[in-house]
Amino acid sequence: MSISIHWHVAFELLKGIFKGKENKKINWMILAAFSCSAFAGVIFLNTVLLNKITAYWLILLLGAEVMTVSIFFLWARRRTA
Structure with a gap:
């Protein structure tokens, strides 16, 4: 589902x-x-390769999310100043 x-x-x-x-x-x-x-x-794809790709994707996603939150934080801070 x-x-x-x-x-x-x-x-x-x-x-x-x-x-x-x-x-x-x-x-x-x-x-x-x-x-x-x-x-x-x-x-x-087999199970092992899919698990490796998933692990790399999650690491990349974590970095992208941290960067996105940091950019929005700086943008909001600049906007209020």
Whole structure:
């Protein structure tokens, strides 16, 4: 259930990028990209490699979140001064 919800949210976010364009064609292109990435993941990834990629992703995400919070803190501080 969680995967379905996350894929649906990602699909809707990507559809929002292409507002005003031919929706049916864009929708099928997004779904094709999702399907190809899922098939490629099943073919090329095993459990050990997926765990390594996940660990690196979480480390990168932690650094990006710290940097984002720091930038917003400095921005808010500059704005009030």
